[in-house]
Amino acid sequence: xxxxxxxxxxxxxxxxxxxxxxxxxxxxxxxxxxxxxxxxxxxxxxxxxxxxxxxxxxxxxxxxxxxxxxxxxxxxxxxxxxxxxxxxxxxxxxxxxxxxxxxxxxxxxxxxxxxxxxxxxxxxxxxxxxxxxxxxxxxxxxxxxxxxxxxxxxxxxxxxxxxxxxxxxxxxxxxxxxxxxxxxxxxxxxxxxxxxxxxxxxxxxxxxxxxxxxxxxxxxxxxxxxxxxxxxxxxxxxxxxxxxxxxxxxxxxxxxxxxxxxxxxxxxxxxxxxxxxxxxxxxxxxxxxxxxxxxxxxxxxxxxxxxxxxxxxxxxxxxxxxxxxxxxxxxxxxxxxxxxxxxxxxxxxxxxxxxxxxxxxxxxxxxxxxxxxxxxxxxxxxxxxxxxxxxxxxxxxxxxxxxxxxxxxxxxxxxxxxxxxxxxxxxxxxxxxxxxxxxxxxxxxxxxxxxxxxxxxxxxxxxxxxxxxxxxxxxxxxxxxxxxxxxxxxxxxxxxxxxxxxxxxxxxxxxxxx
Numbered sequence: 459x460x461x462x463x464x465x466x467x468x469x470x471x472x473x474x475x476x477x478x479x480x481x482x483x484x485x486x487x488x489x490x491x492x493x494x495x496x497x498x499x500x501x502x503x504x505x506x507x508x509x510x511x512x513x514x515x516x517x518x519x520x521x522x523x524x525x526x527x528x529x530x531x532x533x534x535x536x537x538x539x540x541x542x543x544x545x546x547x548x549x550x551x552x553x554x555x556x557x558x559x560x561x562x563x564x565x566x567x568x569x570x571x572x573x574x575x576x577x578x579x580x581x582x583x584x585x586x587x588x589x590x591x592x593x594x595x596x597x598x599x600x601x602x603x604x605x606x607x608x609x610x611x612x613x614x615x616x617x618x619x620x621x622x623x624x625x626x627x628x629x630x631x632x633x634x635x636x637x638x639x640x641x642x643x644x645x646x647x648x649x650x651x652x653x654x655x656x657x658x659x660x661x662x663x664x665x666x667x668x669x670x671x672x673x674x675x676x677x678x679x680x681x682x683x684x685x686x687x688x689x690x691x692x693x694x695x696x697x698x699x700x701x702x703x704x705x706x707x708x709x710x711x712x713x714x715x716x717x718x719x720x721x722x723x724x725x726x727x728x729x730x731x732x733x734x735x736x737x738x739x740x741x742x743x744x745x746x747x748x749x750x751x752x753x754x755x756x757x758x759x760x761x762x763x764x765x766x767x768x769x770x771x772x773x774x775x776x777x778x779x780x781x782x783x784x785x786x787x788x789x790x791x792x793x794x795x796x797x798x799x800x801x802x803x804x805x806x807x808x809x810x811x812x813x814x815x816x817x818x819x820x821x822x823x824x825x826x827x828x829x830x831x832x833x834x835x836x837x838x839x840x841x842x843x844x845x846x847x848x849x850x851x852x853x854x855x856x857x858x859x860x861x862x863x864x865x866x867x868x869x870x871x872x873x874x875x876x877x878x879x880x881x882x883x884x885x886x887x888x889x890x891x892x893x894x895x896x897x898x899x900x901x902x903x904x905x906x907x908x909x910x911x912x913x914x915x916x917x918x919x920x921x922x923x924x925x926x927x928x929x930x931x932x933x934x935x936x937x938x939x940x941x942x943x944x945x946x947x948x949x950x951x952x953x954x955x956x957x958x959x960x961x962x963x964x965x966x967x968x969x970x971x972x
Contacts, residue, residue, distance in 0.1 A: 489538020529561025559617030584617020716755025809882030
């Protein structure tokens with residue numbers, strides 16, 4: 459019998475003897491701690507997916523697992539907003555994360571708040587390319603990297619924040635910080651980890667993505683990437699650092715099988731958005747030499763009927779749910795229509811309602827809101843405080859100002875890219891032609907009349923755009939700029955209470971001409 463067993467063992471393929479260490483990666487959770495129906499999936503719209511309880515059940519069978527996250531952990535839901543990230547720290551502690559890199563939205567409630575979240579975390583928060591401008595030193599709450607030991611192997615995990623953070627959170631929150639070149643800093647710290655710590659593998663957690671045409675859930679494993687994709691993002695980081703694995707984030711993409719870059723030898727992976735999926739990467743080490751052999755990636759959807767849900771995590775979630783539901787569950791209005799995003803990337807039903815509400819509540823001629831700042835649709839039926847929080851999770855305030863017609867045209871030109879609009883509008887009709895060089899022949903109308911370059915219009919927008927947020931440069935020239943300090947979310951709630959939605963607002967506000 460012993461001889462038979464030995465013979466069977468010897469007959470197994472060589473790779474069966476290789477040491478394998480599982481890495482699990484999440485990113486851009488944005489406070490989506492709970493499972494929920496996959497309403498966006500027509501084939502599975504009533505199936506529940508996602509959340510920390512499902513993720514906990516997925517990973518628990520792997521003894522040597524390493525849990526990692528690429529940032530934007532808590533901003534986006536009432537549970538994340540009202541606990542200001544403390545729920546994130548508690549849940550990630552419970553699951554046993556090893557490290558997270560800092561995302562731009564982790565700064566949304568101030569650096570002081572982020573420090574409290576970090577202090578409450580039993581894992582390390584990373585930012586190898588983040589420095590204090592005045593001293594040139596790293597912030598005391600972030601580490602450049604950590605060494606995680608599993609099965610006798612040293613795995614260096616480096617965290618890289620996006621340079622975009624200076625404008626993709628409230629700029630005032632990070633004005634004292636410098637976010638250095640992602641690829642150069644990743645390469646520097648990878649070299650240090652290999653030389654000083656004798657790391658057996660280097661992993662980079664980055665809050666930037668692969669970019670290009672890789673959006674949504676997509677299999678890019680057989681693609682030939684465009685040369686310009688090596689200029690920025692995870693491909694640039696991979697080629698500079700030669701890391702074994704580079705985990706990306708920020709752009710809410712899920713790479714079904716990852717992407718193995720032949721030039722660098724790095725496996726690149728991204729894990730989508732809202733904790734509906736997680737990436738599982740297997741690091742493989744040669745049994746004879748102990749050296750790293752390779753890695754494979756799989757994006758795993760967290761369907762609860764497949765994963766199940768961990769009971770201990772569900773109990774933790776119940777506590778947060780009870781605390782939040784008392785306030786968030788209050789019905790404040792109703793909607794007789796579904797308001798969603800624009801398939802064409804121009805003005806949307808939800809964007810038109812949002813900006814109309816801003817304009818009604820302020821009495822301004824024009825209202826402008828960054829499209830990316832509207833984070834959820836509005837579904838037909840009762841509208842609860844929770845719904846408005848999910849549509850507008852940011853702590854932005856209403857700013858009043860005056861712009862000329864010429865300034866408005868330049869503002870729109872800055873925000874019409876690739877034929878899509880990064881701004882939602884009320885009080886204006888915008889027409890433009892899209893050319894390879896950018897938008898041309900921009901024409902504006904207000905109340906049915908052309909807006910001339912010299913016309914002056916009263917405008918309301920949010921303090922993210924007026925303090926340096928992406929696409930808001932023209933606001934620096936504004937006259938009579940006044941931050942009212944009124945939270946936009948409160949104005950939206952006030953407006954929908956007074957004006958329940960009967961139909962979708964009038965569309966066709968932004969028109970792309972042939």
